[in-house]
Amino acid sequence: MNQKNYIKFLLVTLFVAVNFSFLQAQNGAIKGNITDETGIYVPGAAVMIQDLNKGTTTDFDGNFTLVEIPEGSYTVTVKYLGYEDLNEEVNITANKTLSLNLVLNSATTTLDAVQILGGGLSAQARALNAQKNKQNITNIVSTDQIGKFPDANIGDAVKRIPGITMQVDQGEARNIIVRGLAPQLNSVTLNGSRIPSAEGDNRNVQMDLIPSDMIQTIEVSKAVTPDMDADALGGSVNLITRAAPDDFRLSATLGSGLNFITDKRILSGSFLVGDRTKDGKFGYMISASINDNDFGSDNVEAEWSDEFEYNTGTLDENGDEILESVDVNPYASAFEIRKYLVQRVRRSFSANLNYDFNDNNSIYLKSMYNWRDDRENRYAYASEILDGDDIGAGDYTVNNRNLVRFPAEAERETKGGVPGGRIQNRRLEDQRMQNYTLGGNHLFGNLKFDWMGAYAKASEERPNERYISWETEYMVNNGTNPEEPLQTPVGNPSPSDFELKEITEEYQFTEEEDINVFANFELPADFFNTGKGIVKFGVRGRFKNKNRDNNFFEYDPESGFESMAETDIIRHDGDDFLAGDQYRPGFFTSPEFLGDLDLNSDQFSSEDLPEEYLQENFKAEENVYAGYIMANQNLSDRFSILAGVRLEATNITSTGNELIFNEDGDFEGATSVEEKSDYTNILPGVHLKYDLTNNTILRFAWTNTLARPNYIDLVPYRAVNNEDEEISIGNTNLNPSTSMNFDFMAEYYFKSVGIVSGGVFYKDIEDFVYTYISEDQATGYDVFQPLNGDDANIYGAEISFQRQLNFLPGFAKNFGIFLNYTYLHSEANGIRNEDGDLREDDLSLPGSSPNMFNGSLSYSDKRFSARFSANFSDAYLDELGGNAFEDRYYDEQLFLDFNISYSINKNLRIFSSLNNITNQPLRYYQGVSDRTMQMEYYSQRLTVGLKYDLY
Numbered sequence: 001m002n003q004k005n006y007i008k009f010l011l012v013t014l015f016v017a018v019n020f021s022f023l024q025a026q027n028g029a030i031k032g033n034i035t036d037e038t039g040i041y042v043p044g045a046a047v048m049i050q051d052l053n054k055g056t057t058t059d060f061d062g063n064f065t066l067v068e069i070p071e072g073s074y075t076v077t078v079k080y081l082g083y084e085d086l087n088e089e090v091n092i093t094a095n096k097t098l099s100l101n102l103v104l105n106s107a108t109t110t111l112d113a114v115q116i117l118g119g120g121l122s123a124q125a126r127a128l129n130a131q132k133n134k135q136n137i138t139n140i141v142s143t144d145q146i147g148k149f150p151d152a153n154i155g156d157a158v159k160r161i162p163g164i165t166m167q168v169d170q171g172e173a174r175n176i177i178v179r180g181l182a183p184q185l186n187s188v189t190l191n192g193s194r195i196p197s198a199e200g201d202n203r204n205v206q207m208d209l210i211p212s213d214m215i216q217t218i219e220v221s222k223a224v225t226p227d228m229d230a231d232a233l234g235g236s237v238n239l240i241t242r243a244a245p246d247d248f249r250l251s252a253t254l255g256s257g258l259n260f261i262t263d264k265r266i267l268s269g270s271f272l273v274g275d276r277t278k279d280g281k282f283g284y285m286i287s288a289s290i291n292d293n294d295f296g297s298d299n300v301e302a303e304w305s306d307e308f309e310y311n312t313g314t315l316d317e318n319g320d321e322i323l324e325s326v327d328v329n330p331y332a333s334a335f336e337i338r339k340y341l342v343q344r345v346r347r348s349f350s351a352n353l354n355y356d357f358n359d360n361n362s363i364y365l366k367s368m369y370n371w372r373d374d375r376e377n378r379y380a381y382a383s384e385i386l387d388g389d390d391i392g393a394g395d396y397t398v399n400n401r402n403l404v405r406f407p408a409e410a411e412r413e414t415k416g417g418v419p420g421g422r423i424q425n426r427r428l429e430d431q432r433m434q435n436y437t438l439g440g441n442h443l444f445g446n447l448k449f450d451w452m453g454a455y456a457k458a459s460e461e462r463p464n465e466r467y468i469s470w471e472t473e474y475m476v477n478n479g480t481n482p483e484e485p486l487q488t489p490v491g492n493p494s495p496s497d498f499e500l501k502e503i504t505e506e507y508q509f510t511e512e513e514d515i516n517v518f519a520n521f522e523l524p525a526d527f528f529n530t531g532k533g534i535v536k537f538g539v540r541g542r543f544k545n546k547n548r549d550n551n552f553f554e555y556d557p558e559s560g561f562e563s564m565a566e567t568d569i570i571r572h573d574g575d576d577f578l579a580g581d582q583y584r585p586g587f588f589t590s591p592e593f594l595g596d597l598d599l600n601s602d603q604f605s606s607e608d609l610p611e612e613y614l615q616e617n618f619k620a621e622e623n624v625y626a627g628y629i630m631a632n633q634n635l636s637d638r639f640s641i642l643a644g645v646r647l648e649a650t651n652i653t654s655t656g657n658e659l660i661f662n663e664d665g666d667f668e669g670a671t672s673v674e675e676k677s678d679y680t681n682i683l684p685g686v687h688l689k690y691d692l693t694n695n696t697i698l699r700f701a702w703t704n705t706l707a708r709p710n711y712i713d714l715v716p717y718r719a720v721n722n723e724d725e726e727i728s729i730g731n732t733n734l735n736p737s738t739s740m741n742f743d744f745m746a747e748y749y750f751k752s753v754g755i756v757s758g759g760v761f762y763k764d765i766e767d768f769v770y771t772y773i774s775e776d777q778a779t780g781y782d783v784f785q786p787l788n789g790d791d792a793n794i795y796g797a798e799i800s801f802q803r804q805l806n807f808l809p810g811f812a813k814n815f816g817i818f819l820n821y822t823y824l825h826s827e828a829n830g831i832r833n834e835d836g837d838l839r840e841d842d843l844s845l846p847g848s849s850p851n852m853f854n855g856s857l858s859y860s861d862k863r864f865s866a867r868f869s870a871n872f873s874d875a876y877l878d879e880l881g882g883n884a885f886e887d888r889y890y891d892e893q894l895f896l897d898f899n900i901s902y903s904i905n906k907n908l909r910i911f912s913s914l915n916n917i918t919n920q921p922l923r924y925y926q927g928v929s930d931r932t933m934q935m936e937y938y939s940q941r942l943t944v945g946l947k948y949d950l951y
Contacts, residue, residue: 028092029443030066031359032100034058034078039246042104043217044130044140046079053637054532057133060217061243067446068524080104081129081695081749097359097443101246101280125753127217135632135642136687137223137699137745137759139163142216153346154215154239155207160854161220162798162820163235165873167890168922170297170342171938172208179222179761180794180824180848180876181234185707185737189238190435191366193454194229196512198431200460200548200616201712209370209433211289213253213270214348216242222761223687223701223743226628226644227520227536230683233707233739233765241366244283244354245274248950255911255945261578262341264294266943281356291346298578299338299936302485304926306330306885308403309388310396323388326396330885330931331403331478334384335487339572339585343375343426360443370433375426378415379572379588383408383476383487395475408476410489412498412564413469416591423464425595430461448522455515462508468594470498470564482931486582495564495587503555505599506613512546525631532634536644542624546711552612555597555604568593578919578937611667614657615719615728620711621653630685642687649680650708656717656730665722673716675732681706695751699759701743709734709769713786720781727776729785735767737788745798754803763794768845773834773882782834782882790830792845798822804860816858824848834882841884849876849890866900875929888933891923901947912944 034042041062048055049066051074058064071094078086086104127142134140139161155173159166166173167183175183188195188205195205217240224232250273257266267290274285308331309323316322347370354364385391386407397405417423422430439452474493479486520538527533560566567589574584599606630644657670683704690698715730745759767788774783800820806813826845833839844850851874858867871894878890899913916938924933 027068027070027446028094029069029097029360029446030064030076030090030092030100031097031443032064032076032102033246034062034064034102034104035246036104039249041243041246042080042129043126044080044128044133045104046129046133048077048079049074050077051075053530057130060130060219060240063441065443065448067443067448076100076102078102078104081125081132081751081753083125095445099359128749128753128755130217130219131755132697132747132749135640135689136221136225137701137743139220139222141218153208154210154212154218157212157215158207158218158220158237159871160869161218162800162854163222163796163822163852164220165849165852166207168893169208170340170344171295171916171922171941174206174208175204176207176237177847177849178220178234178237179763179796179822180826180845181707181763182847184710185233185847187229187232187236189229189236190368190456191240191437191454192238192452193435193437193456193516194514194542195239195433195435196456196458196514196544196546198433198458198460198510198512200508200510202710203708206431206433209346209372209431210239211270211291211346211348211370213289214241214287214350214368214370215239223703223741224685224705225642225687226630226646226683226685227538229540229542229626230646230648230681230705231708231736233705233737233763241350241352241368242272242274242285242287243352244276244285246276246283248275249273249285250950251948253945253947255943257941257943257945259293259295259939259941261298261937261939262294262296266294266941267292268943268945283354285350285352287350289346289348292343293346294343295938295941296339296341297936297938298583299336299340299934300485300579300583300932301336301338301934302332302926302932303334304330304482304885304931304933305333305385308396310391310393311389312393321389324393326398326403327401328398328403329401330482330927332482332485332487334382335485336380336382337574337577337583337585338381339379339577341377343373345373347371361440362442363438363440366435366437366439368433368435370431372429372431373422374429374431375422375424376415376429377426377591378413379570379585380413380415381410381585382413383410383489386473402478402480404478404480405475405490406478407473408487409471409473410476410493410498411469411471411501412586412588413467414589414591414594416466416468416594418464418466419592419595423595425591427465428463430463431459433458446524449520451517451519453515453517455513457511457513459511460508461510462506465506465508466594466597467502467504468567468589469501470495470589471501472498484580484582485932495567495569498564500557500561500563503557503594503597503599503604504552505555506550506552508548508550510546510548512544515541515543517541525633527631527633528635530634530636532640533632535629535631537629538627540624540626542622542626544622544624545620546622547619548617550613550616552609553599554607554609555599556607558603558605564589578939579921579935609667610670611659611661611719611721614659614670615717616712617657618712618715618717619655620715622708622711623651625649638691640689642689643685645682645684647680647682648706649678650736651678652676652714654711654715654732656715658716658718659720661720661722665720675714675716677714677732679736681736681738695749697747697749699743699745699747701741703741703743705739705741707737707739709736709786713769720779725779725781727779727781727783729783731786734769734786735788737765737768739763739765750803752804752806754801756801756803758797758799760797761795765792765794765845766790768792768828770828770831770846770880772832773880773886774832774836775834787832788830789828792826792828794824794826794845794848796822796824811861814859814861816860818854818856818858820854822852824850824852831880839884843880844877846877846879849873863903864900865902867898869897869899871895871897875925878924881926885927887927889925889927889929891925891929893920893922894918895920907950908946908948910944910946912942915941915943 167175184203252271270289272287276283435456437454475490518540525535572585628646685703747757826848853872856869879888896917901911903909
């Protein structure tokens with residue numbers, strides 16, 4: 001169905017639904033809003049008219065609607081976990097909508113122990129009530145709950161939710177993994193609108209781009225319903241911004257801190273202000289945040305080989321040199337020490353507006369703009385073993401099968417940029433994400449109608465990114481401890497020993513635009529005469545454009561640059577290098593010298609190298625047209641079912657470049673290639689919910705979801721990298737990965753606010769995408785191409801417990817416990833090795849951590865609070881190699897954090913936090929756990945600050 005037909009279908013559906021609703025509209029309706037005593041909205045409250053057995057729950061903005069209410073007088077009852085019931089008498093008039101605004105008061109008998117001065121309604125209560133009354137399996141975290149942890153960005157906050165782990169970048173959580181499924185297999189939305197990705201080669205959403213204090217609620221749906229986007233193989237994460245308050249609200253935060261790795265400052269600040277007009281029709285909420293963090297990391301990397309050859313010095317009958325193999329233990333054939341100095345400036349602005357025309361019609365505008373400057377200098381020392389052709393019989397030493405000495409090519413490289421402006425002699429990564437959403441909620445008789453249109457864009461620009469590298473050859477001593485790989489030069493090389501290898505400057509730009517439109521219709525439909533039931537249907541269109549436009553130039557000096565000694569030299573001796581004092585980065589050309597080079601003057605000649613970037617440049621257009629219908633029915637007072645089906649049709653047009661090389665490997669040109677593909681998925685789903693008691697809930701879900709391949713994988717490109725002896729090929733015939741999912745969850749909610757829950761889940765995945773590595777017969781190069789695997793499956797279990805220990809005597813009642821644990825097991829089939837044969841070894845699905853744990857112990861009285869937190873994720877397969885020896889694993893991580901706060905009065909409090917207490921590194925290993933591929937350390941981070949709230 002094309003776009004025009006979808007619009008026609010939408011208009012016809014709207015016309016029929018509105019007329020049907022007016023024909024049925026002989027009853028009255030209630031539209032209401034519920035807040036707490038401080039004016040904060042109450043999500044997930046149960047609203048009931050007991051005499052009619054009719055009820056609903058409030059949304060994240062505290063709103064609710066009840067339709068088909070016969071004329072007369074009734075009692076509206078509001079139930080909220082941990083709080084006293086609220087009863088309100090109402091009079092209903094036929095064909096009219098009653099506006100009802102209610103205030104929920106805390107039940108001090110149960111919650112006094114957990115109220116922090118000025119805190120208002122408990123964060124746990126809001127989150128758990130919303131979670132309790134959801135039909136599907138969901139985890140919900142409120143902004144106040146987020147604020148209790150020392151998390152600066154939303155990625156670090158999300159990692160504390162059961163079944164979720166995060167991949168870090170420079171010590172900050174960036175890429176989300178839900179139930180063992182890789183970041184590109186999960187959906188991340190902002191106010192229900194898909195967040196575009198600024199990543200060039202995947203669909204990952206950069207979670208560290210969004211400050212945690214800009215989000216009101218995090219909603220993680222692990223079993224999606226038919227009215228949600230289906231491209232959520234692992235789950236869907238919806239970030240909800242702050243809505244306009246019921247009355248005036250003002251809050252401000254100011255903080256500072258110290259990064260121990262650089263001994264440099266952290267600066268942070270945020271504010272929000274919101275209000276509503278006296279007539280209650282117009283409301284606004286404006287918020288802004290800034291975080292300036294000057295830090296860095298210490299990094300060691302290695303590539304491992306189990307093959308070694310040397311030149312015997314003799315020729316065969318064809319005149320070719322004869323190479324001899326030596327049986328050696330795995331050794332680091334390539335080695336790097338990297339020193340990073342980074343400054344990240346994260347800015348965010350949000351403005352949310354809403355206007356109520358009358359009791360039946362309202363509109364809203366939600367917007368967010370995130371902008372992050374990431375400035376980086378990188379100083380990299382690398383050494384790599386020479387090809388076997390260049391190694392003579394006496395040029396290496398083997399002891400007990402350990403290759404301990406060999407000739408290597410050494411390189412010293414400085415990454416930087418141009419001086420001045422925002423670049424400041426550093427590589428500048430300018431990342432931006434903006435989202436603008438206009439929507440409305442309407443009531444036509446018994447018909448609820450809501451609509452939304454959203455425009456979103458994400459971009460990443462890296463201008464004037466410069467590198468200067470120097471090289472030499474010498475013998476190296478190769479360490480034999482695989483956990484701490486180390487190569488040291490024989491002798492004492494100096495800057496004068498290094499000759500110029502290359503000076504380069506490149507420009508990178510990636511942009512993704514996303515337009516979303518949807519319309520939903522909801523009608524009462526009581527199929528089982530239980531007084532509760534609705535039918536909901538709708539349509540959606542998502543229109544996405546993504547492009548990447550890079551270039552790359554190499555510059556040769558006309559004179560000078562005979563050695564590194566002719567440049568300004570800086571040194572990083574490594575006395576405080578976090579990976580160990582044995583690692584000494586050494587001497588490098590300064591970034592100021594690199595930045596001051598006038599590369600466009602007649603002192604340099606330049607060469608455009610399209611082979612370095614054309615393979616990465618592409619354009620992709622993806623249009624998704626979707627429609628759904630579902631019914632949510634109560635089969636009895638305690639048992640309900642949600643069943644429906646979703647249809648998604650996907651059309652993709654992609655353009656890439658096929659690079660042409662001659663027999664000598666020299667680039668000769670490129671051809672632009674365009675390909676189209678399309679597919680349609682029918683995705684049914686069923687959700688069952690049984691209230692065993694008022695506080696005990698059993699849930700079951702059968703759902704079907706999908707994950708579309710990464711854009712770069714679908715692009716018709718072919719590129720040859722002669723330096724690395726690699727060939728990369730796209731695959732326009734990739735199918736989307738699909739999954740049939742089964743979930744069962746049991747939950748018990750404590751009356752004093754808390755939960756204990758447990759559940760199991762199973763995912764049967766077809767056509768998962770992996771990178772197949774083979775050998776090109778003509779060149780012997782490694783060929784990388786994305787392929788669909790046969791199938792994979794994941795099964796696992798989750799348990800969660802959180803509760804304030806208010807049943808204990810004395811001060812002990814102020815302690816609280818937060819725990820969750822997830823177990824995963826996955827199996828992947830249809831993976832081929834570099835010889836084209838199916839791998840028979842047991843393979844897990846990349847990204848599936850077998851064990852994940854979150855825990856915290858907190859103490860809170862009316863003024864003081866403290867929390868000690870732990871986050872653990874087990875090691876998992878990160879990237880498949882050509883065989884088991886080349887597979888890359890993401891190692892286990894344990895993060896420990898501590899934070900405290902003290903309320904000076906109702907409005908003002910001070911806070912402090914210490915992050916990464918154990919100096920947990922990011923670590924990858926190759927094949928086996930003691931063979932380090934990368935270890936990167938970040939040290940601790942200390943922050944202190946003031947927060948002011950005026951309600």
